[in-house]
Amino acid sequence: MKQVCLVIFFFSLTTAAVFSQNKVFIPGKEWLDTDGIHINAHGGGILFKKGVYYWYGEHKTSGSQGNTALMGVRCYSSTDLYHWRNEGIVLKVETDLNSEITKGCVIERPKVVFNEKTGKYIMWFHLELKGKGYEAAKAAVAVSDTPKGPFKFLKSYRPNKGVWPLNFEDQYKTANVDESQLKWWTPEWMSQIKNGMFVRKDYVNGQMSRDMTVYVDDDQKAYLIYSSEENLTLHIAELTNDYLGFTGKWVRLEPGGHNEAPTIFKTGGVYYMITSGCTGWDPNAARSFRSKSIWGPWEAMGNPCVGEGALLTFKSQGTYILPIQGKNEQFIFMADRWNPKKPIDGTYVWLPIEFEDKRPVLKWMDKWNL
DSSP states (O other): OHHHHHHHHHHHHHHHHHHHHOOSBOTTSOOBOTTSOBOOOEEEEEEEETTEEEEEEEOOOSSTTTTSBSSEEEEEEESSSSOOEEEEEEEEOBSOTTSTTBTTBEEEEEEEEEOTTTOOEEEEEEEEOTTSTTSSOEEEEEEESSTTOOOEEEEEEOSSTTOOOTTOOGGGTSOOOOGGGSOTTSHHHHHHHHTTHHHHHTTTTOOOOOSEEEEEOTTSOEEEEEEETTTTEEEEEEEOTTSSSEEEEEEEESTTSOOEEEEEEEETTEEEEEEEOOOTTSOOOOEEEEESSTTOOOEEEEOOEESTTGGGTTTOEEEEEEEOTTSTTOEEEEEEEOOTTSGGGOEEEEEEOEEETTEEEEEOOSSBOO
16 A cells, blocks of 8 residues: 555656746647646636736637636636636626526626726626627626636626717717618628728627727726627727716627627837637637827737738637736737637647737747746
């Protein structure tokens, strides 16, 4: 028995050593946590607080319902970005069938930010109601006193109910267009989309909100950036001082451009955004934009990816852009390689953002470190 115990103890030490020696990112490969289990934090984002990184993401499962929320949002913690400790489910789905976050709903792209004024940790995510497909298109918010949760679900929104965007011309606020008479994807239909046909349709009940991220600026103002208008147009909406609601100040970005998966960062006083096109679970070419103001105008700069695999964003889709602490003006582009048939096995593609001619550039690397 002693001999068996010694063997097991030695194996455990060896396994731990293997994990501790891994100080390198290997994009697209299985990424084990400190327990030796593949990290389960899809569509995620990262919060840095008091020397610790917290990675929040969708907990996926392996079955046919693997892309629905059967457990909730999982959190991992790290001090070096290489080794991640499982902190468990920090936002749990509920058993109450009347709850909006009941087991079997859709919870996607959770992002957590810290509010300096209230001392609260705020989580925003894309919410779809159980059994309703993607018709709800809501932004939902939860709150916690600690980064490790538990987070308490507060409410969901169709954002900016009864409010026009700042960059919306008066002539389009009262335009009368019969959408049913227009065939999708025709020039006439696209023209009406750009002129705000869907904005008018959702004006009374609030705008659609699907793929999203949250950005806190240097002045601590926060913004929800989300795909709206049937994923045809991005919206940027200012959050209230407590980060729990909307001020009513918002703009449209790239009307009719068909962008989703927004990610954003700021350097040298310029805002940069990297998004994707809309092709379901299949990868496509990324897009990039820049602006000197969060409100625009935003300049399109094309695909930031270069080299082999660039047209498919290296078989991935962006979820977040992470500023590296202690590394001046350096950022990591975080992306997921989705596996819709077995979601739990989806992997992660993390790549450093480089700049060439004042444009963000992503190049494939088999292996890299900080």
